[in-house]
Amino acid sequence: MSIHKHKHHIRSVKCMVLTISDTRSEETDKSGNLIVNVLEEAGHVVKIKRIVKDDIDVIQTMVAEGCANPEVDAIITNGxxxxxxxxxxIEAVKSMLDKEVPGFGEIFRMLSYQEDxxxxxxxxRAIAGxxxxxxxxxxxxxxxAVKLAMGKLIIPELSHIVNELKKDINA
Known part of the structure; x- marks a missing residue:
């Protein structure tokens, strides 16, 4: 099957957006709002958006809640x-992953390097899994960094990734 046929089944992805920061507020969360806008422009739905403290327990609690929520297909964090x-x-998220997608961080750094x-x-440091x-x-x-990650990596593959993750449910 060609990559184009494989990726043909596009779906609107239900997302949770988390800004990790001790200093951001709803008014100053430029990157979190950017993620929401890019997702919505691409036809995806943001179900939950939160700003949480840079604390391992708090981050892991929010990620676990997102993963347990049937209204969330993908979680995107920034900060x-x-x-x-x-x-x-990175430490909070990495320890929770069943599978890491190392190419995300590798390609993100390569693109960052190339973009001056x-x-x-x-x-x-960037991670996906x-x-x-x-x-x-x-x-x-x-x-x-958010523009780069969303525009060149996440948006082009998000539906494909979620399709892969969901295809065996109820199979």
Missing amino acids: GTGIAYRDVT IGPAAMLS VRQHTAIFSTPGSSG
């Missing part, structure tokens, strides 16, 4: 991915 001591999103970020791209039947993507919190 808390840096190398500062308080940045714990240069060697600082090695500091860009699966928990149960839910896709999870964690991106840095800058709007440039």
Whole structure:
């Protein structure tokens, strides 16, 4: 089967958007709002949007709730991915994954490097994977990083990924 036929079954994906930050509010959550807008423009539905503290327990609680919610097919987080001591999103999410999709972080860093970020791209921590039947993507919190991840990686593959995760349910 060709990749085009394989990806032909497009579906509207129900999403949860989490901004991980100790400083953002609804008014200043530029990246979270950008994710919502990009998802909706692509025909997807944002069921839940939250801002949560950069705390492993809080992040894991929200991700677990999203994965247990039948109204959520995918979770997209932004923020808390840096190398500062308080940045714990990657550690929180990675330990919850049933399967990691390492290509997401690898390609994200390669694209960041090519888009004038240069060697600082090695500091860009991003991860994607699966928990149960839910896709999870964690991106840095800058709007440039969110635009890159959403435009070049997440939106082009989101329906395909969710189709793959859901096809064996009730089979």
